Amino acid sequence: MAARTGESLVNYALIKAHLLAGACLLVVSMLAGYLYSLQFLGYYPFSGSILSPGHMRLMHTNMAAYGWLVNGFTGMLYYVVPRLTGKKVLSDKLGHLIFWAWQLIIVLAIGGYLTDKAQAIEWGETPTGFRPGTFEMNYVPVDLLVVVGAVLVIIQFMTPIYQAREQKFYVTLWYFTAGLVWLALTYLMGNIMPEWMLPGAAGAATTGLFIHDLVGLYVTPMGWGLMYFFVPLILRKPIWSHSLSVIGFWALAFFYPLGGVHHFLISPIPDYVEFGAITTTIAIEVVVTTVVVNFFMTLRGKWSALRTSMAIRWFYVGAVFYFITCFQCAFQVTWMFQKVIHFTDWVVGHAHLIMFGVFTFWLFGVIDWLWPRVCKREWYSESLRGWHFWLWSIGVGAMFFDLMIAGLVHGFMQRDLNDWSDILRMSEPFWWVRTVTGVMVIAGLFCAIYNMVMTAKAGAAYQEDKHYIPAQAD
Amino acid sequence: MERFYTLVFIAGVGCFAIAFLLSMVFPWMSLYSYHGMDYQTLEQLAEKPSKEFVLLAEKFPDSFKQHYGAVTPQSYAQALQRGRDVYVGQACWHCHSQYVRVVSNEHVRWGAPSSAQEYQNALNQPHLWGTRRVGPDLAREGGRKTNDWHIAHFINPKSVVPHSVMPPYPFYFDEKGVPDADGIALITYLQWLGTVQAGIPVAERVTP
Numbered sequence: 001m002a003a004r005t006g007e008s009l010v011n012y013a014l015i016k017a018h019l020l021a022g023a024c025l026l027v028v029s030m031l032a033g034y035l036y037s038l039q040f041l042g043y044y045p046f047s048g049s050i051l052s053p054g055h056m057r058l059m060h061t062n063m064a065a066y067g068w069l070v071n072g073f074t075g076m077l078y079y080v081v082p083r084l085t086g087k088k089v090l091s092d093k094l095g096h097l098i099f100w101a102w103q104l105i106i107v108l109a110i111g112g113y114l115t116d117k118a119q120a121i122e123w124g125e126t127p128t129g130f131r132p133g134t135f136e137m138n139y140v141p142v143d144l145l146v147v148v149g150a151v152l153v154i155i156q157f158m159t160p161i162y163q164a165r166e167q168k169f170y171v172t173l174w175y176f177t178a179g180l181v182w183l184a185l186t187y188l189m190g191n192i193m194p195e196w197m198l199p200g201a202a203g204a205a206t207t208g209l210f211i212h213d214l215v216g217l218y219v220t221p222m223g224w225g226l227m228y229f230f231v232p233l234i235l236r237k238p239i240w241s242h243s244l245s246v247i248g249f250w251a252l253a254f255f256y257p258l259g260g261v262h263h264f265l266i267s268p269i270p271d272y273v274e275f276g277a278i279t280t281t282i283a284i285e286v287v288v289t290t291v292v293v294n295f296f297m298t299l300r301g302k303w304s305a306l307r308t309s310m311a312i313r314w315f316y317v318g319a320v321f322y323f324i325t326c327f328q329c330a331f332q333v334t335w336m337f338q339k340v341i342h343f344t345d346w347v348v349g350h351a352h353l354i355m356f357g358v359f360t361f362w363l364f365g366v367i368d369w370l371w372p373r374v375c376k377r378e379w380y381s382e383s384l385r386g387w388h389f390w391l392w393s394i395g396v397g398a399m400f401f402d403l404m405i406a407g408l409v410h411g412f413m414q415r416d417l418n419d420w421s422d423i424l425r426m427s428e429p430f431w432w433v434r435t436v437t438g439v440m441v442i443a444g445l446f447c448a449i450y451n452m453v454m455t456a457k458a459g460a461a462y463q464e465d466k467h468y469i470p471a472q473a474d
Numbered sequence: 475m476e477r478f479y480t481l482v483f484i485a486g487v488g489c490f491a492i493a494f495l496l497s498m499v500f501p502w503m504s505l506y507s508y509h510g511m512d513y514q515t516l517e518q519l520a521e522k523p524s525k526e527f528v529l530l531a532e533k534f535p536d537s538f539k540q541h542y543g544a545v546t547p548q549s550y551a552q553a554l555q556r557g558r559d560v561y562v563g564q565a566c567w568h569c570h571s572q573y574v575r576v577v578s579n580e581h582v583r584w585g586a587p588s589s590a591q592e593y594q595n596a597l598n599q600p601h602l603w604g605t606r607r608v609g610p611d612l613a614r615e616g617g618r619k620t621n622d623w624h625i626a627h628f629i630n631p632k633s634v635v636p637h638s639v640m641p642p643y644p645f646y647f648d649e650k651g652v653p654d655a656d657g658i659a660l661i662t663y664l665q666w667l668g669t670v671q672a673g674i675p676v677a678e679r680v681t682p
Contacts, residue, residue, distance in 0.1 A: 040608075040639050053641045054565030116563025120600045125565075132559060133599050165478035174476050174485070181486030189494065194600035199513060200593025202502035204601045209497045217490070246476075253485040257493030261501070264603060266575045268590035273501045339577035343607035415578040420610050421637040 009082035014095045016374045016456075018075030019367055021103060023449050025067025026360070028110075030442045032059035037438055040431040050114050058113040058125050064355055065123060065214070066146075067106050072363040073222040074098070077157055077176065079370060080229050084173055087160035098152050105149055108142050119143070123211050124190050133196065143191045150187055154180045171245040172229040178253060179221030186213040201268040208269075209260030215354065216256040223359045224248070224291065226366055227315060231298060234311055234369065235469050240297035244290045251287035255280045265338045278333050285330035292323045305469045310385055311369040312469070317393055318361030324400075325354045340415060345430065346407025353400040356441070361392070364448070369467060371452055377459025378466070384451040391444030399437040406430030505590055514595035519670070520551035526621055526665035527553065533621065534652050541655035550662070557663025558597055560656050564643070571604035572613045572667065585614040585668070592670045597663075609640055614668040624661045625651050 038044045039053040046052075078095070082088055089095060105126075112118060112127035117139040119128050129141030161177055169177075190210025194203035232239050239245060258280035261273050296319070299305065305312040328350060331337055341347065368385065372378050379385055406427055413423045505511055523545050531538045531545045542549040561567060573588040574580045581587055593601055619627075623634060629647055631638035646657035653661065 039641055042639070044641060047642070047644075049564075049643075049645050052564060052643075054568065057565050057568050116560065118563060118565065120562040120567065120602055122568075122605060132555075132562065133596060162478060169476050169478070169481070171476075174481055177478065177481040178485040178489075181482055182490055185487070185490050189498075193498070196599075198498075198502060199595060199599035200505075200601050201590040202498070202505050203599060204593075204603055205501045206498045207600060209493065213490075213493075249476075250485070253489040254492070257490060258496060260493065260497045263605065266577055267573055267603065268588055268593060270501050270504045273497060273504075276496060335577075339575070342575075343571055343605070347605060411578070414583075414607075417579050417582060421635065424608075424637050424639055 007083075009086070009088050010079055011089070011092050011095060012374045014092070014099060015075045015078045015370060017099050018071045018078070019371065019374070020452065021099070022068045022071030022075065022363075023367070023445070023452065025063050025071060025106060027442075027445060027449065029060050029063035029068060030438070030445060032056040032063065034435070034438050034442060036060055037431065037435045041428070041435060049116070055113050058118050059110060061123055062109065062113070062125055063106070065219075066109065066126070069219055069222075069355075069359060069363070071102065072366070073219075073226075074102075074153060076222070076226050076363070076366050076370075080172060080226065081157050081160055081176065084170055084229070085160040085164035085167070087163045090156050090159040094152065094156055098149065098156060101145070101149050101152070105142060105145050108140050108145070112139055112142055115139075119191065119195065121190060121194060121207050121210065123214060124187075124207075126191070128191065128195060146191075147184070147187060150184050154184060170228070171239070171242075171249060172225040174249050175221035175225035175228070178249075179218055179225065182213065182217035182221070182257075186210060186217055190214070204264050204267065205261050205269050205273060208263035209257070211263055212260040213257055216252075216259075219355075219359050220252065220256070223362050224252075226362060227295065227319070230311065230366060230369060231295065231315055234309055234467070235298065235302050235305060237298065237302070240294050240300075244294040248287055248291040248294065251283075251290075255283045255287060259284060259333070262333045265333070265342065266335060278335075281333040282330050285326055288323065288326040292319055295319055302469060309467075309469055310389065311365040311467075313389060314361050314365030314368060318358050318365065321353055321357035321361065321396070321400075325350060325358060328353075340411035341407050342411075344407035344410040344414075345403040345427070346411065349400045349403025349407060352403065353396065356392075357396045357400065361396075364388070364392070367448075367452070371455060372459065372462055372467065375456045375459060376462045377455055378462055379451065380454035380457075380459045381451050384447045388444045388448040388451070391440045391447070395437045395440035395444065399434055399441070402430050402433040402437065406434075505594075508590070511591055511594050514670075516551050516555060516596040517547070519595055519597060519666075520547045520554055523547060523550035524616070524662070524665055524669065526617070527662050529621055530653070530658055530661065534658070537652050537654060538658060541658060553659045553662040554597060554666055555659075556655065557659035557661070557666075558602075560646075560660050561663055562602070567602040567604045568606060569604075569608035569640075570610065570612045571607045572601075572611065573603045574611055574613050580611070584611050588613055592668075595670065597666070609638075612664065612667050616665045616667045616669040621661055621665070624664060625653060625657070628657070628660070 036053050036056040044053055078089065109126045113125065117127040118125040126142045126146055127139045128143045129137055129139045131138050157180060161173060190207060194206050198206055228239060259277045261269055261277035262281050265274050299316065306316060332341055409426050410423055413426060527550055528545055542553060574584045576587045625647065627634050628643045629651060630642050631640040646660060647653050
């Protein structure tokens with residue numbers, strides 16, 4: 001069985017550790033988000049500086065990115081890279097070091113957020129350890145530790161990729177190789193340049209590029225890389241079009257980073273830079289369509305997999321959400337939309353759909369498929385798997401539509417010069433829906449984590465063939 | 475095409491570098507080539523302490539003296555920097571943006587649209603433009619409200635804005651409403667916002 005070669009190269013303990021740590025940190029992120037949403041409803045339970053709602057906001061966004069996605073993707077890389085290259089990762093000891101170092105970084109970052117040490121870079125709030133703009137130390141330099149951690153991750157996974165350089169690389173490895181290089185460059189650029197070198201509008205262009213690159217050049221390559229690996233593997237058929245994969249990859253590499261400035265449109269950043277960003281962002285929509293078409297054509301003839309394989313269901317609902325988010329991008333990036341929706345909940349809904357609706361769904365697909373393999377046991381409860389999936393699909397979908405409408409209401413009321421208090425009062429029902437859908441998502445997550453822990457403890461014996469779709473068509 | 479070195483150097487480094495050039499180096503060069511885009515250090519910004527800073531010193535002499543001494547450019551600079559640190563640390567800038575756009579009638583609500591020049595200073599490094607406006611924009615906040623309004627608002631926002639969703643920050647004030655070092659700094663910073671640009675209309679045509 002071709003699918004089973006290379007299993008001995010994989011270190012399952014590291015995968016297990018990263019996936020479970022990631023899921024637990026996702027709980028931290030979601031609970032922080034839940035608490036933050038309570039502030040909008042007037043029921044925030046804590047007072048005092050440490051547990052203030054602003055700090056919850058930092059925890060919510062940063063734990064989703066650095067706690068959950070980075071841990072999840074790293075766990076996934078430990079499975080995929082050795083399988084594709086036929087080589088082990090550099091060192092298992094280094095793997096354990098990276099794992100513990102990364103969790104230490106997360107704890108230090110949380111400590112920094114709670115004690116007012118966050119850096120003023122959106123999605124890069126990890127403390128620099130220095131007073132803003134100076135070299136006077138006031139905290140542990142977490143940023144520096146993240147760079148060291150990222151370099152170790154790169155060494156760990158680039159070693160097998162480099163050793164396999166004479167082979168013909170599969171598309172997943174294109175994404176991972178370039179994505180790991182981009183991760184280091186992006187992080188260095190975003191956390192250092194605006195802080196010490198670039199004030200004002202030039203710095204804003206750079207932080208816009210940083211937020212954008214973090215999603216576009218780390219999270220997206222990891223996400224598409226895993227899709228290109230797991231979907232054909234589970235379906236037991238090749239991806240539909242190799243040419244479309246090539247177009248998708250190179251167009252992502254070229255166009256995606258050019259759109260960075262679109263986070264600050266109609267701003268003091270020079271207009272020609274904004275126009276460039278708008279045009280390339282619309283171009284990305286074409287790329288996205290090719291990739292999504294490629295995946296849906298791959299599924300053609302195997303539609304029943306959506307019923308029989310939970311992992312495929314996560315992957316493809318995620319792909320639908322991906323298409324919706326990117327379709328939205330192509331419109332919302334224009335000035336016509338920007339003047340209404342920028343600064344409103346529309347943007348918040350967009351960010352939730354891409355982070356929680358797309359990449360989190362794909363990682364849940366990976367967890368759904370890998371966890372029984374890692375634990376050598378079958379899933380403990382089928383119904384909890386179902387609850388997890390449906391609570392998330394309905395919860396994230398409803399939250400997205402709710403925040404999108406809230407954003408339009410806010411945007412038009414702001415343009416029409418309504419009293420600010422009236423805007424808040426009109427937003428309140430939408431914020432209630434947001435909190436309720438948030439609770440659904442958290443409940444789904446608890447189902448998943450309970451199921452993961454019980455599977456590891458008390459699942460039935462593992463059956464390899466159960467996890468693939470039979471080779472013949474429907 | 476899809477060989478190791480192509481992926482690392484063309485896709486990885488190359489595409490990143492093109493984007494870096496177009497979205498960061500070009501705007502940076504344009505902005506620096508404009509006339510009058512000189513960078514102002516904190517000392518230059520703090521040369522003349524604001525009226526509100528003087529009023530804080532007069533109204534709360536004990537607390538002010540203890541934390542900042544006298545009203546000098548140095549103590550003003552110290553308060554501005556500390557106020558910004560608190561503003562960043564408490565993530566204020568995630569709910570209050572700091573730039574007025576030329577669209578959506580924002581100039582009517584908040585005053586003159588933001589220009590690149592007013593962000594060329596130490597207190598905008600990194601910038602605090604923000605991406606979400608739960609509360610109003612603060613780019614033109616300086617001088618709009620009195621110090622007393624800010625104190626009442628920080629201790630309990632709902633006392634002055636009944637439908638506010640802003641969290642209270644009573645821990646920067648004692649039970650009599652006297653601000654501590656952070657409270658003085660935060661108000662000083664807020665009263666500074668927007669004062670770099672001259673000729674800002676303070677009068678409000680609508681209530682923000």
